[in-house]
Amino acid sequence: MPKELWKGNEAIAEAAVRAGLEAYFGYPITPQTEILEYLSRRMPELGRAFVQAESELGAINMVYGAACAGVRVMSTSSSPGVSLMMEGLSYIAGTEVPAVLVNVMRGGPGLGNIAPAQSDYNQAVRGGGHGDYPRIVLAPASVQEAIDLMGLSFDLAEKYRMICMMILDGSIGQMMEPAEMPEMKPVVRKDWSWATNGAIGRERRILSSIYINPPAEEVANFRLGKRWQEVEANEVRFKEYHLDDAEFAVVGFGTAGRVALSAVRAARAEGIKVGLLRPITVSPFPYQVIEELAGRVSGFLVVEMNMGQMYDDVRLATRGRVPVEFYGRTGGVVPFPDEILAEIRRVAAGQWSAEADTRISWQARMADVIGGK
Structure with missing residues (x-):
């Protein structure tokens, strides 16, 4: 199909529709409200379910119910709203039903602001809700990539019977x-062996996250x-x-990775041999890729729009064999390519930080940038 000009949120909504989205439940919150607004028009046109719930808590529990019925379902929200959904997400995970959640992240903590941020990384990849449960987390860096990952999100959620989140600033x-x-996919309700979709001509099915017997819960967690x-x-x-020929590597996801690519290209124009690794799945994280890179580069520079959350995963992957530097902007501030280029030049000159946790020296350097506040 020919390319068209799409706003990111509306593109995500239309991509979900074309991927066979049957039901959407959400609640408005900036900067993701356009998804809900778009679907409020689009879903009824196609005879599909759309509900603006009374709250994020209501929305995620509606998702839970639809997921149990085997419906291709999703919700969207932004940082504070996703926090309110955590209990419901844990129930979805514990019941082992597929669901998709999109988090259009904004500055925080607290009420914060509506500017772009990546500070929900730990919440997404470490679980957020209570209990032991994994989840797939995808991180697009462009509108096109968000479109491409939308259909994949549903496929992965259903393939592995788990939550698939998409996080974007x-x-x-x-x-x-x-x-x-x-292309538009037809809505095909799959006959899942686990779905509670009406016990006609078969034994009833029960879906629950309750395991009164601790050994049974342990078995479920190991499953x-x-x-x-x-x-x-x-x-x-x-x-x-x-x-291929990089002497050290930059690592960044989403918008931070996209901005870092501009800096990497500028650095290479200056003769600096630097490359970029941009994770698309931040959960599962490309640990093995970074571990292999650690055997042939002198170190890493992690760039994020937070206080250094993915940084911990990169350090874990390197097993302490090479230094890992950090540069970030937080609170809704987006880094410029020249800021990252300055960090690349510093590292290329061999000015590695002395601390084991290089976020300490980064914060010291940032005092001049933010006025020492």
Whole structure:
């Protein structure tokens, strides 16, 4: 299909519709409200379910019910709203039903602001809700990539009977870019062996996250863990740029990775041999890729729009063999390419930080940038 100019949030909504979305439940919150607004018109046109719930708590529990019935379902929200959904997400995970959630992240903590941020990384990849449960987390860096990952989100959620989240900062949700939409898929209600979709001509099915007997809960948790090993073995996705001859590597996801790519290209124009690894799945994280890179580069520079959350995963992957530097902007501030280029030049000159946790020296350097406040 030809490319059209799409706003990020509306592109995500239309991509979900074309991927066979049957039911959407949500609640308005900036900067993701355009998704809900778009679907409020689009879903009724197609005879599909749309409900603006009374709250994020109501929305995620409606998702839970639809997921139990085997419906292709999703919700969307933004940082504070996602926090309110955590109990429901844990119930969905514990019941082992597929669901998709999109978080268009904004500045925080607290009420924060409506500017773009990546500070919900830990909440997404570490679980957020209570209990032991894994989840797939995808991080697009453009409107086109968000479109492409939308259909994949549903497929992965259903394949592994788990939550698939897409996290993107507000700038991707609000920006407009030329993008190509996939063809419309027909809605096909699959006859899942577990779905509570009406016990006609069969034994009834019961879906629950309750395990009164602790050993039974342990068995369930190990079942989730074994399923996650399959995800880690088969679903890691990432993009590599200029890593063939790189002497050190930048790592960034989403918008931070996209801005970092501009800085990497500028650095290479200056003769600096630097490359970029941009994780697309931040859960499962490309640990093995980074571990292999650690055997042939002198170190890493992690760039994020937070206080250094993915940084911990990169350090874990390197096993302490090479230094890992950090540069970030937080609170809704987006880094410029020249800021990252300055950090690349510093590292290329051999000015590695002395601390084991290089976020300490980063904060010291940032005092001049933010006025020492």
